[in-house]
Structures are given as C-alpha cells and as structure tokens.
Amino acid sequence: MEKWLVGVDLGGTTTKLAFISYYGEIIHKWEIPTDISDQGKNITTNIAKTIDAKLDELGQLKNKILGIGMGAPGPVNSSTGAIYEAINLGWKDYPLQQLLEVETSLPAVIENDANLAALGEMWKGAGNGAKDLVCITLGTGVGGGVIANGQIVTGISGAAGEIGHITILTEGGAKCNCGKTGCLETLASATGIVRLANEALLETDEPSKLRDFNGSFTSKDIFDMAREGDKIASAVRDKLALYLGLAAANVANVLNPEIIVIGGGVSRAGSELLDPVQSYFKEFSFTRVRESTHMAIATLGNDAGVIGAAWLAKNAFGE
Missing domain, CATH: 3.30.420.40 (ATPase, nucleotide binding domain)
Known part of the structure; x- marks a missing residue:
C-alpha cells in the first residue's frame, strides 16, 4: 500500500493541510481557521480532528498515513520539535511535536515555516x-x-x-x-x-x-x-x-x-x-x-509549505 504524507502549514489566521503522495504530488488539500484563543492550546486538537474527518470522508484508514510534517512560525528546536517562541500564537517553549503526536497518534516532525517553504521549492518548485x-x-x-x-x-x-x-x-x-x-x-x-x-x-x-x-x-x-x-x-x-x-x-x-x-x-x-x-x-x-x-x-505559491512539510516527514519516516 502506498502511504500518504500529511503536510501542515500553520499560519496566524489559517492552517493549510494536505495529503501528499510519497513522490510529492498533492492528493487532497484543505484549510481550517487557526484558533489562537487560550494561547493556541486548541491548535493541535483541531489538526487531529480535521485529519480524522478528512480520512473518513476519503474512505481511508489512519494506517494510510506515514507521518506528519508541520511548519510553524518562529524558531524551532529541531531535536525536540518544540517551538521556542511564536509571538502571534502566544507560544513559548511549546512542545508542539509531542502534543501533535499524542493528539493524532502519528509520528510528527516540526520545522520553521519559512524553512519548509524553501524545502518545498527545492523538491517540487523553482529550486x-x-x-x-x-x-x-x-x-x-x-x-x-x-x-x-x-x-x-x-x-x-x-x-x-x-x-x-x-x-x-x-x-x-x-x-x-x-x-x-x-x-x-x-x-x-x-x-x-x-x-x-x-x-x-x-x-x-x-x-x-x-x-x-x-x-x-x-x-x-x-x-x-x-x-x-x-x-x-x-x-x-x-x-x-x-x-x-x-x-x-x-x-x-x-x-x-x-x-x-x-x-x-x-x-x-x-x-x-x-x-x-x-x-x-x-x-x-x-x-x-x-x-x-x-x-x-x-x-508553488501557497502549497510550498505543505509540500516542504511532506518532504520533511518523508525524510524522517520513509525508507
């Protein structure tokens, strides 16, 4: 079974998500509003819920997913996947990777959003x-x-x-x-x-x-x-x-x-x-x-972030 990658690009107002093939083709993409209330504590829950709902809608089981790559604004601790600080979300030393993995029951990898746009352009875009x-x-x-x-x-x-x-x-x-x-x-x-x-x-x-x-x-x-x-x-x-x-x-x-x-x-x-x-x-x-x-x-326009995030997940969890 060919596995899918999930690319997530977290923005201050909307969060873009996509199911992406192992070779970087977008299978399905959508977005949800970013809930920054209560210092952004609902963000990972909302991402987990929307991934489940979308898999359901497409008639797929969770074992179709290899892993999640996610981009977030602000500097990221690449060894722990924690966000040092994201001012517009109210996060400081926020254990994003850990929370996302707990909420989704999937392996996740986190990187700064602009770095992921660069990876996306390298893999499938102008690069x-x-x-x-x-x-x-x-x-x-x-x-x-x-x-x-x-x-x-x-x-x-x-x-x-x-x-x-x-x-x-x-x-x-x-x-x-x-x-x-x-x-x-x-x-x-x-x-x-x-x-x-x-x-x-x-x-x-x-x-x-x-x-x-x-x-x-x-x-x-x-x-x-x-x-x-x-x-x-x-x-x-x-x-x-x-x-x-x-x-x-x-x-x-x-x-x-x-x-x-x-x-x-x-x-x-x-x-x-x-x-x-x-x-x-x-x-x-x-x-x-x-x-x-x-x-x-x-x-790649607005797709650069999710494609770069998928590249990250492929690199982290693929063969």
Whole structure:
C-alpha cells in the first residue's frame, strides 16, 4: 500500500493541510481557521480532528498515513520539535511535536515555516532540485529559509535564516515585532510596503492615484499603480527593490547559493518585483556570486509549505 504524507502549514489566521503522495504530488488539500484563543492550546486538537474527518470522508484508514510534517512560525528546536517562541500564537517553549503526536497518534516532525517553504521549492518548485538554495518569503512578515548541500541550516538555536531581521536601516526605521528597528521585515513585507507608500505620500504633494484609496491600498495596488507609471508608486517599488536586493546580496555573499527564490504574497508581482531587485542584487553582490547565483519567483505559491512539510516527514519516516 502506498502511504500518504500529511503536510501542515500553520499560519496566524489559517492552517493549510494536505495529503501528499510519497513522490510529492498533492492528493487532497484543505484549510481550517487557526484558533489562537487560550494561547493556541486548541491548535493541535483541531489538526487531529480535521485529519480524522478528512480520512473518513476519503474512505481511508489512519494506517494510510506515514507521518506528519508541520511548519510553524518562529524558531524551532529541531531535536525536540518544540517551538521556542511564536509571538502571534502566544507560544513559548511549546512542545508542539509531542502534543501533535499524542493528539493524532502519528509520528510528527516540526520545522520553521519559512524553512519548509524553501524545502518545498527545492523538491517540487523553482529550486528544481538545487541543493544550495535560499528562499525569501514576503508575506505579512518576511521569512527566510536556507538550504546548504540539501540540508536545512537551523543554527545553534533554530534561528538561522531569519532574513527578515537583517537590519537595513541603522537609523530611524519602524519598530519590528522582534523589538528591533530597521529590519527588512518592516520594509519589504506586505505591511512594510504599504507603510513606505504612506510615508512617501506624506513627504510630498506629488499627485498619485494612491491618494484616491484614502489609505486603504494594498501592496498589490502599489505594484499595479507603478506598472501604470504612477511616480510615487514607482519610487516605492524602487525603494523596496533596493532594500531587498541589498539583503539578498548580503545573504548570497555569505552562502553563494545556486538560486534565491522569492515567494510569499508580494512575489505575485512577478517580474515587476524581480527585475529591479535583480539589478540591485548585481550591484551589491561579489563578482563570483553575481555570476553563479540567480534569482527566481517561487512557483508553488501557497502549497510550498505543505509540500516542504511532506518532504520533511518523508525524510524522517520513509525508507
């Protein structure tokens, strides 16, 4: 009997789940709301219940499942599967792997969500099997995952790859969730880009279609307006490209990966984002790095996390 893998991608608002074949094909995927009440204590129970219900619905028994891979926000202790801290869920030193295994009666393995997106892109996405890869995810925050020689780089305390917390502005800059100021996350996340645009609108009287939104525009609107030649939107896009290109070049100068994959909601801007980022990347990267490291937009979209989680489970529990 060919076994299935379960991939779980835990987000602050929704949790994505999928049954995935041993070879990385999605068999069935769905999502449930993330219940962050009572410091997230219902999360593992809800995951266990929905897996049981879905197996039932598909007429499968639990022995069809080889194991669960799960991505969670925040640094993970890879030896115990505990979460050191996930601020938006209210978790601190939370024994996620242990609780998930107890609730589901299945073996589980836990990793940081951005690391799993990187693994997903390596296995089935833009990474195309590259063994040295960096993934930068631009969503509500900025996540990073580093794969060197086919292995996730976790670091001594699970915090490797925190690309979103590279300091880009050494003076001024907005305060980040992490407590520092000037982090890449405050500049290149979806919320950061909107903040940059609001600041630009206050600094000048330059006409801009962004003013018609009365402050309720999104990062997508900014890219759309930039595409139409709106001067302020174009300047914001350029500033974002500078910050992201600089951070990516610094990361690449240290790691010299084969590919840097840009993912997350903001990456849907495609070449509108990638082209200017690449030109700054070339400006700031070391010659050998510039010649050997290339950049691409992620191809798996929202599925990267669950596919990476399945890869993790396959590696942990497979033959």
